[in-house]
Amino acid sequence: MSIELLDKIKSMNGFEKDTQNYYKLIACIQALKQSEHINNAFLDQLTEKNTPKLLINIFGLLQNLFVSIDALYDMTRITMSHKYSININMNKNLHELKYIRNDIVGHPTHRTYQTGGVGFSTMSLDQTSMKMIVYETHFFNKKMHEVRYRKIDTLDLIDDYRSEASVIINEVYSHLSKDIIFSELSNMSLQFYETLLLDTFDYGLLQKIKDNYSKDLNIKKESHNRVLWRISLLEMLDNWKEVDPEKKEFVRYMKLQQANKLYEMTSIIENKAPMLLTQPTPELLKAFFRFIKEDENRATHIKTLKDYDHPYYESNLLHMISLTKSNSKARKLLNWLKSQTSEYKVYTIGNALEKYKNVQA
Structure with missing residues (x-):
């Protein structure tokens, strides 16, 4: 990641002083520069085996990367008026960072989920090192108990963050420099x-x-x-x-x-107001919208259905399929989604399902 480019972006701060945007950009740049110091400090301690020091390093790294990604989003929004230059979800390691950080640092003792249920996470300290984080989450939803195990390579996490950050900062600089x-x-x-x-x-x-x-x-x-x-x-x-x-x-x-x-x-x-374009709703989607409207509580599961790597994508999808016995077309659509192994295909189907609030079935 280029510290020099961040300094150049700071010098190109065109916002009026004493305004929110001026200080927001300053805060983003400082967070990103601090991030590099924290990452380097972590990498200097890779042989650390003392458990308390190991934990403070891991907690610090995860929180640092979490904050750094927020800073990248905010910097692109404030300088480009949109966030199109940043798409962290396309990197599998960074996409899962928010789940990992919430499990380990944010809410290990009681994490609730939008789709229902609660999770409790414990680190496997005998297997965890500076290079590898190992932990498990016990997820409970009514009578269901699911255990998920995770291993995270911290070096890959840092490398992926640096690669993404470098590309994004370059696009922001290109946007501001001409x-x-x-x-x-x-x-x-x-x-x-x-x-x-x-x-x-x-x-x-x-x-x-x-x-x-x-x-x-x-x-x-x-x-x-x-x-x-x-x-x-x-x-x-x-x-x-x-x-x-x-x-x-x-x-x-x-x-x-x-x-x-x-x-x-x-x-x-291009700072233009787009025209409203509408698409005729296909029959399978109409059936799915009717299925949701029968019980609006089902809508809580939809958000995860466009994310193939979401920890509860499969369980939420199977739960939804189990409710479609009286709606053969909705069942057909969800089973079709279940058969997909491409994250792109899962996203496009799931993205269509998310539109149920805006379409009359």
Whole structure:
């Protein structure tokens, strides 16, 4: 991670002094610079075996990385007016950091979950070292008791954080260091959406959006930038072939949904108000919305269904399937989701399920 770039970003602070934004950016930069000192201090103590010192180092590392990721989000929002340059969830280690930190540092003695239930976490001190954290969580929900075991490589965690932070800081600096005139990204994105309505997937136009955006912001190949990620979702969806008519209809809906999101994002980047675009709701999704409306408590499980790596993705999905006996189409949809092994496919189906509040079934 480049301390020099952070100093340059600090010197380019264009916010008026004595305003919230001015001091928020200063706080973000300080947190990120402090983070490097803490990471280096941790790496200097890798041979430490004294248990109290080991624990204070591990607790400090997890809390430090947790705060650092918050600082990256806040810095991108405040300097770019959006968070499209940061997509931590695309890195598996960093995506799980929030669960690990909450289990070990935040709420080990009583962690509650949005979907119901409570968890208790204990570290396996005889197996834990500066290089490897080992712990288990006992999850209880009514009569169910599930035990989850985790091993975390701290060196991988630090390396992944540094790689992500470096890319994000570079994009923020590129954004601030020149007057960017975006290349009609929103118009091209709207045009792409309109071709999808005609059941045509214009790869050339999508590639042009990708190339122009990457060039405008000087984006590195290893970036997990959200605009580029949406484009990769669209490419994946176009290669997703189904024979079943209801599933084909659902895939088409997801393509339109992601293209709509791309149009909204590129409009925001260009400081334009996007038009409201609507997509006809497929039959399987209508059935799922009716299933949820029968008992709104079921909605608490939906959020985890787009996250293949969520600790309770599988258990929540199986619970939802067990409730669909009287709704064959909702059952068909959830079993289709269950059959997916691609995190991208899980995300796009789960993302569609999340829209139930905005659509009339």
